[in-house]
Amino acid sequence: MNNLAFYGGKKVRRTPFPFYKTIGKEEVSAVTRVLRSGILSKYIGAWHADFGGGPNVKALEKEWAVYFKVKHAISVNSATSGLIAAIGASGIGPGDEVIVTPFSMCISATAPLFYGAVPVFADIEKEYFCLDPDSVEKKITKRTKAIIVVDLFGQPYDRDKINAIARKHKLVVIEDAAQAPYALYKGKFAGTLGDIGVYSLNYHKHIHCGEGGIVVTNNDELADRVRLIRNHAEAVVGGKGTKDLTNMVGFNFRMTEVEAAITREQLKKLRGFVKKRVAHVAYLAKKLRAISFLRHAKTRKNTTHAYYVQSLLFDEEKAGIAKSAFIEAVKAELVPTKKRESEGVLIASVYKPLYLLPLFKKRVALGKDGFPFRASAVRYQKGMCPVAERLYEKELIVHHLIHPAMRKKDLDDVARAFLKVAGHIHELKRKHS
Numbered sequence: 001m002n003n004l005a006f007y008g009g010k011k012v013r014r015t016p017f018p019f020y021k022t023i024g025k026e027e028v029s030a031v032t033r034v035l036r037s038g039i040l041s042k043y044i045g046a047w048h049a050d051f052g053g054g055p056n057v058k059a060l061e062k063e064w065a066v067y068f069k070v071k072h073a074i075s076v077n078s079a080t081s082g083l084i085a086a087i088g089a090s091g092i093g094p095g096d097e098v099i100v101t102p103f104s105m106c107i108s109a110t111a112p113l114f115y116g117a118v119p120v121f122a123d124i125e126k127e128y129f130c131l132d133p134d135s136v137e138k139k140i141t142k143r144t145k146a147i148i149v150v151d152l153f154g155q156p157y158d159r160d161k162i163n164a165i166a167r168k169h170k171l172v173v174i175e176d177a178a179q180a181p182y183a184l185y186k187g188k189f190a191g192t193l194g195d196i197g198v199y200s201l202n203y204h205k206h207i208h209c210g211e212g213g214i215v216v217t218n219n220d221e222l223a224d225r226v227r228l229i230r231n232h233a234e235a236v237v238g239g240k241g242t243k244d245l246t247n248m249v250g251f252n253f254r255m256t257e258v259e260a261a262i263t264r265e266q267l268k269k270l271r272g273f274v275k276k277r278v279a280h281v282a283y284l285a286k287k288l289r290a291i292s293f294l295r296h297a298k299t300r301k302n303t304t305h306a307y308y309v310q311s312l313l314f315d316e317e318k319a320g321i322a323k324s325a326f327i328e329a330v331k332a333e334l335v336p337t338k339k340r341e342s343e344g345v346l347i348a349s350v351y352k353p354l355y356l357l358p359l360f361k362k363r364v365a366l367g368k369d370g371f372p373f374r375a376s377a378v379r380y381q382k383g384m385c386p387v388a389e390r391l392y393e394k395e396l397i398v399h400h401l402i403h404p405a406m407r408k409k410d411l412d413d414v415a416r417a418f419l420k421v422a423g424h425i426h427e428l429k430r431k432h433s
């Protein structure tokens with residue numbers, strides 16, 4: 001007879017986990033006010049009083065800058081757009097190289113391509129999963145112009161070491177803080193640790209407006225250039241009198257008044273959401289301590305974590321089975337989260353190193369002739385970043401079942417599923433051998 005649900009035994013949990021809904025009546029009233037006003041966007045793509053958008057966009061940008069203690073906050077329609085604009089604003093172009101991480105969502109590494117620059121992958125830290133400063137330094141060449149750091153899973157990157165390397169080699173630090181709003185490094189907010197930072201307001205993130213993003217910087221020139229790229233730079237620079245036309249081919253990366261109004265309300269809730277995530281992770285970490293082959297990942301010294309997910313390190317040798325088998329067995333004990341059923345149980349093995357994407361392996365990005373890879377000596381192949389590969393293949397498990405809507409009894413079920421599989425691991429070993 002089998003106990004594990006993976007082999008037909010009884011599941012630990014049969015009712016869906018609660019939906020992580022951040023939207024409440026405050027957002028509903030804010031949106032209603034915008035709809036009643038009839039002004040859903042007020043941007044004008046010319047050098048004009050409305051070049052910077054309407055009242056909600058402007059108010060949001062002011063509030064965001066005050067909240068995160070940064071000089072400029074610039075709203076955009078996604079973090080993806082924000083990262084592309086940050087690369088453009090930094091003056092990066094063909095012939096340049098940008099150091100990136102293989103261990104993130106794809107745009108953290110592909111953003112340089114939109115301006116014809118080549119991403120160069122450095123390896124990550126074993127414990128914190130952010131870019132490893134030693135590996136970064138080894139990848140610097142005379143073509144390197146910037147580093148895109150990611151505050152992965154809500155954990156700030158190693159600011160002191162990476163920023164020192166950047167200063168020494170005159171590189172721009174672009175910080176992807178999509179997963180880390182409200183995380184701190186020595187008391188300073190993630191997103192504001194480099195030269196220019198980007199937050200996401202996509203609906204999977206801590207707070208959201210459907211789709212959206214915010215770019216932040218203390219640098220006036222970078223801020224000015226991001227605003228131009230966001231709103232049809234090429235049509236604006238003449239009237240504005242901009243002299244440096246580098247990368248001044250613009251986009252429409254503008255956020256609407258509706259999204260800005262939602263985000264203003266969401267921002268007020270951010271701190272409370274992060275506090276809940278932190279408490280949920282602490283609660284689960286304690287319960288999972290009983291499993292000898294699983295370890296809650298450490299938090300970097302002098303930082304606070306925003307816990308986009310909880311990360312767990314799996315010891316295949318101690319467990320005697322593959323990580324993938326363990327994950328499948330735990331997922332089988334549980335059921336999906338409401339309204340995210342299509343994603344299955346929110347436990348995953350991440351990230352497949354980005355240099356293994358067809359785009360890099362086949363060296364095809366812009367056009368058919370291999371631009372911008374063709375003129376570059378940079379290569380992409382398996383084995384390049386052994387730490388990232390090992391974490392993906394054997395060691396790292398992450399899960400979203402710590403979000404603020406989870407109640408104590410839901411967290412208890414998550415713990416029970418992990419503990420049950422650990423307690424019956426011999427069943428998996430038998431079947432898998």
Ligand SMILES: *Cc1c(COP(=O)(O)O)cnc(C)c1O
Pocket residue numbers: 077078079080081104105107108150176178179199200201202212213
């Ligand atoms: C979600 C995410 C992005 C992209 O955010 P969008 O707003 O969906 O474009 C970028 N980087 C990281 C690390 C992310 O998690």
